[in-house]
Amino acid sequence: MSLRTALLALLTVEPMTGYDLHKRFDSSVGYVWHAPDSQIYPELRKMERDGLLVGKEVPWGQRGRKTEYHVTEAGIEAFREWMNGTLEYGRERDPMHLKAAYLEWAEPEAARRQLRAHEEHHRALKAQWEEQIREIDTGHSGMLNRRLATLPKNEHRAATAFKRFTYQGLVARAEQEIEWARQGLALVDELYGKEPEAGPGRR
Amino acid sequence: MSLRTALLALLTVEPMTGYDLHKRFDSSVGYVWHAPDSQIYPELRKMERDGLLVGKEVPWGQRGRKTEYHVTEAGIEAFREWMNGTLEYGRERDPMHLKAAYLEWAEPEAARRQLRAHEEHHRALKAQWEEQIREIDTGHSGMLNRRLATLPKNEHRAATAFKRFTYQGLVARAEQEIEWARQGLALVDELYGKEPEAGPGRR
């Protein structure tokens, strides 16, 4: 039921088509919430049936049509309600930590490969988040600017601060995961001995 | 398909019934991987069909019976294969950070409530993980001891170190989330002003 909330969040900023949303979920926003189009379109129709959205048919080119979804009052209300509630903390499902706990089953090289992949993954995420922060700080964040355009001036500070706060938390999380992976690599070296670097020219 | 792996991981340590597994998933292990019994029993039967497990009927009391699942050679092989592969990093789905990014929609008190819940949740997790580490360090970890009993002495060091490494990473993650929540609370105070403590005797 949270895809619904993610869709509401994005659509409160501006009306969009399913395709627009699909693109958002595929890029920046997609690292906080992902959804494939096969889930997006049906959910939008359901939300329209439930009165949270209205779809406006817009012509596109000569023959083409597209449906732009606008949030209704009921949609705003539902979103506000979600925002004023408290999240339930569901149970975890964390393959990497499950794997880490049994890492003695893996061959040393496989363990290294996994830990390096973990580090790389979180380095890439970190770069993403830092880019978002830079954009916020320099006023180049399209997402934030569109949001600010819907708000009175006196609320700009809060909206900006919360977005920055969010990304800053994600950066800190990524840094922690990178550090953990590095400790894991050091541990593998310590337990099984250091592998020679796979550099060129060294037999 | 990862519930399967979690089940294999637990069953490589010792044979268990569905009920035993269900209990594990409900307690300590459950914070890394959770599954309800309605998922466990069918999955065990599927794994038996696939040759990864064999269920041994064991009498229980006078009339009762229970099925104890043992990992087969094929099961060991499948687990080892998973351990030697590299995880795919699926897309995220992170309600709290989604919410944080739009926190200006929430009433200040609701924002505080959510952030405090986040902090509390991770404090509880942290306590859990630290307890696991203490048990490992003092030799009182049932999970680890049962695992070590299946291993030759020279592999004890690695198995112990990886378990410790796992929990230590989880502690660090929890600490980071706690810190982030506290920064969020400070931010709410800064944006909307501090709420008076809901203590007794004031006014």
Added chain:
DNA sequence: CGTCTCATGTAAGGAGTTACATGATTTA
């Protein structure tokens, strides 16, 4: 004798993934 733990399920539905499918429009 009651309550807690042990033991094992079914049924319904929602959420999410993967693959398949189609056609119009814009741009190089």
Added chain:
DNA sequence: TAAATCATGTAACTCCTTACATGAGACG
């Protein structure tokens, strides 16, 4: 005119959650 982008789906499947259901054994 070919390729990229825009636009919108269906179908099949797995995964996961929630609720419902039952009965035996152990312990006090």
